[in-house]
Amino acid sequence: MATQSPFSWLVDAANTLRAKLPADLPQSFTPPAWAVAEVQQRVVLFLNHVLMQEPAARDRLQRQRGRQVQVCWRDQVFQCAFTPAGLIEFIAPDASTHASAKAPDLVLRVNEPSPFELVKTVVQGEKPAIRIEGDVQLAAEVNWLIDHVRWDPEEDLSRLIGDAPAHTLAQNAKRAVDALRSFVKQQASKAAP
Structure with missing residues (x-):
């Protein structure tokens, strides 16, 4: 006898929600700029909290001070720089568009356009497909952080x-x-x- 998953209600709710939403919503929805900036700042605070508990990671990031990383997904851009303390500093989108602003040393572009597929990939414990542009050594450091630093x-x-x-x-x-x-x-x- 097959047993029903305790999460079957979640699938039913997701299917109902998908049926009620426009088909192009995941691709057409753009959150307000203020909400995106708030979420990005909270992500930086969380990442710094985690890094504060990992001296080896901070030591590695101290060697990368001043270097900038940009993460792009669809039309969303998140840019940060590494500080002399081995932490992360958020770079506001308006600051990165000035003529005097430094170009990022590393650009990571998430290839999956669908938020549903992206969440599914992450929930399954896998890494999403990413196109890497820029400094290979910095990319290796970021990859080390992703593989070794855990909250x-x-x-x-x-x-x-x-x-x-x-x-x-x-x-x-x-x-x-x-x-x-x-x-x-x-x-x-x-x-x-």
């Missing part, structure tokens, strides 16, 4: 609620994420011919 949510939780409850919450969250990944892979394999 430890359990450590952050333990500062708030203690070690034992944080461990229990983290284990339950890990099980939920694993179940979600398994479900997404299962649905992707059913949809593939």
